[in-house]
Amino acid sequence: MNIRNFCIIAHIDHGKSTLADRMLQATGAIQDREMREQILDGMELERERGITIKASAVTVTHEHKGTPYMLNFIDTPGHVDFHYEVSRALTACEGAILVVDATQGVEAQTVANAYMAVEAGLDLIPVVNKIDLPSARPDEIAMEIEQVLGLSAEECIYCSAKTGEGIQELLDAICDRLPAPKEAAKEKTQALIFDSVYDDYRGVVLYFRMMSGKLKANDRIYMMGTGRTYSITEMGKFTPKMVPLKHEFQAGEVGYAVAAIKTLGDVNIGDTITLDAHRAAEPLPGYQEPQRMVFCDFYPSGETQFEMLRDAVERLHINDASFTYAAHHSEALGFGFRCGFLGMLHMEIIQERLEREGNVNIVQTAPTVTYEIKLTGGKIIQITNPADLPDMSTVVEIREPLVTCEFIMPNENIGDLMHLCEQRRGVYKSQQYLSETRQILNYELPLAEIIYDFYDKLKSLSRGYATMDYTLTGFRKDNLVKMDILVNAMRVDALSVIVHREKAETRGRALLKRLKKEIDRHMFEIPLQAALGGKIIARESIQAMRKNVTAKCYGGDVSRKRKLLEKQKAGKKRMKRIGSVDISQDAFMAVLETDE
Amino acid sequence: MKLTVLSYQKCTGDSSLLQPFEGLSPSDVHSLYLHIPFCFHKCHYCDFYSLVAPSEKKQDLYRQFTDRMIEELTLRATEVIAKPRTLFVGGGTPTLLPASQWERLLEALKTGGWLDAVTEFTVEANPETVDQELLAILVAGGVNRLSIGAQSFNEKHLKTLERWHDPARVAEAVGLARGVGIDNLNLDLIFAIPGQTLDEFDADLEVVLALEPTHLSCYNLTFEPQTALMQRMEMGQIEPLDESEQREMYEHVIAKLALAGYEHYEISNWSKSGQRCQHNLAYWEGDNWLGVGPAAASHVNGRRWKNEPHLGRYLSHRPGPPVVDVEELPLNEQAGEKLMMGLRLFEGIPMAKLTAMLEPQDPRWQMIAQLTQMKMLEQTATHLRLTRQGLFVADTVLSELL
């Protein structure tokens, strides 16, 4: 049969998942009555937030010019945190549909994803979506696509994933214009594991793309990376339901396999499956482990015990290996976990899933980046927690991660952006016109400066119009120091931050001001101090509570009064008590305060 | 929080007969509270169960109510061993009940044997509704203590509270009470009323002291949920005094009343030597008491319940009034409650009582030590009590010990 493997890529919210809905409907994979919006976004959080977090692969059949085509496609997430999902999906495909919103035009992730696809050797079909909207400017946007990405405006397909207009044309173009899988050069079986999910009944479900050879249920397989062998117990396709199939999978096909694998930790995404009895000579090029950009600690709070948190973390990790974790002990906060994430959204999602699915209360410390520390002996270590910084007498230099940022934005906001980037120690790289009204700007920035409120600031300075994309480029040394925070004369390691020396005083003052707002008044006065080494560089104080006493309490009020006090106490759930001071979740985030 | 709610359910309609005494060993009840839920107007800060009776049906309603209250007393007499030492009639405005009904009620209390052991018998009085005739009836029925709601002597602040009485009537009521031989008098005062200054509050205290009551309750105004006052605050019409001003007034009343020879024996209560309110002490000390009348709460051996706050159902429900909010806390939480109440007393909780109610490994011992170190609690020769510092932030201290 004719096969076409492709993925749908775009900037966030440009309509990938909705377009996938229409393709499922147009090909009869889903009946109208079964249809719901963004059907591939199955996770509760995806539906609530209206975004795709995890890529999904589906197989449908489309009849074109009298012959059936098997279309295997992958809906990918648009958010920058989930870039790696896109990059993996690309390796399983020969083509990609690049969706661009007809009212927004080319945005930062449009460019980033398009380049990634071209680099991976894929053919692209540009699609201008949402043409049903009154403010759609399809011709203009097609020109933008031509100018910025070099894809001819003529080749753009105009469609509406809402009304279905242009979908047939798109399906035909997929069959006509995208290449069939290349003929396998080798005989021996090679299948790429491009994703995996955990299923309560089946255990690990592998998503694979056949590159050469054949594979069927009951085959004994060998994983070339991990060196483990398994027997395939079930194979099949997502249509989008999981449908087991008996047939032999041929080169070019995409499907799933189950092989009694217990945890996601037992498989490497990017690994090559081959037949145990007829092993391929070498594995396919695999994937790089995705870079964790930000790190933070999770500590149990309220009624939650460390053991409960550990169970929750381990259980979630079985389902979702996208974050890293390691047990961690803080002087101030006790036992918890240091976790690594792909970005801030990812961190938020994992925290929410832990609390929801694991039924635990968490206090989270402020996210930080990885630092490279060069020690006196020449040794270089990495730390993901400012509290882990070794004694400064042994430290030669502190290096921080750098990113190159690409901004796409209206001309009139360029000045404001440049100002913002300067404040954040950015270095200007280049500037390029995208259209008469918009430009692409390139900056090099320390990652630490953009992880928290940078994006919000960017959105507000451009009234929502600017978009950004970033990639890690390396580490650079700078005049960095660790600032400690003392609450009630006690150093709280979880509040330590690494800052630029020249900004330390202002950061310290701003931080203490914010802490003062976030820590409730207590029965006693609480001094707050910021210190570099032993030297106090800023101080504040939280006045003692003046009066908190219920005037009246007689016979009928006892239960009510008790419940009121209990509520006061329960309000402290998302808090950690350090010494005798209750520090709230928001206070831990205060170290991110950058407003000077 | 684990609440052992017994087999009781919140009563709806008249299907279930609730017997709050079920399963309780017969126990002594040392205090009796009667709730008279009528007022002639609703004050804006009020969150007591009280209602304004429609004038055309008033007399009928008062009679029906008195009937029911007598019936409830009769019923309860079969359920408890009740020889109360203190009796308190509160409201509402008990003095709104007509003299004729008072006579019936007092007679029933007497014949029911409820008064046999009573040494302190208090009635709450509104300065507008006491007269010679009623007072004479009360005294004849055994009442020996009157609690008069003065609240403030400043017309402007009475207006803020929507408390309707002529401040001059307070002195008159005091005179009338003394005239019939009631010398044990309490006056209620409220401070930290929006707009009130320290001087104005001081003026109120001067007036009160000139009346030489044996007992004084001075409350910091509380914005209770679901009161008109709270609504006005939420709509921005009035603004509470800030914490420092409130504290200043509280410090002032403490100092001034000490000078005037009053003992500060509970967060909001002062008395001349030997004149503490024995009835309220029963609440703070966690003793057993029985509440009669709609919305009245009871506590017997760790079990609490409340008559449903609903006059209509109080009148119609048979045999007893519908009971709600029955709870029997685990011992551990009862201890928390005892701490919460007991530490309101200036003397605190006797150490002997404390060691009896907290297991040696109870984490609260550690908390007590910590709070002592922070100078919020202190130990006297016999008691654990709040320090002066602790007094001002008592809620925070107590919430640690629940």
Ligand SMILES: Nc1nc2c(ncn2[C@@H]2O[C@H](COP(=O)(O)OP(=O)(O)OP(=O)(O)O)[C@@H](O)[C@H]2O)c(=O)[nH]1
């Ligand atoms: N009017 C109109 N709205 C559309 C169209 N396509 C998508 N949308 C809407 O655009 C929003 C985003 O659509 P999605 O399909 O979730 O976008 P996405 O690209 O999958 O987003 P991510 O997966 O989060 O990157 C939704 O509210 C859709 O209903 C279209 O053709 N016309």
Ligand code: SF4
């Ligand atoms: S008189 Fe007392 S019970 Fe009646 S409304 Fe006023 S405050 Fe409430």
Ligand SMILES: [Mg+2]
């Ligand atoms: Mg999507």
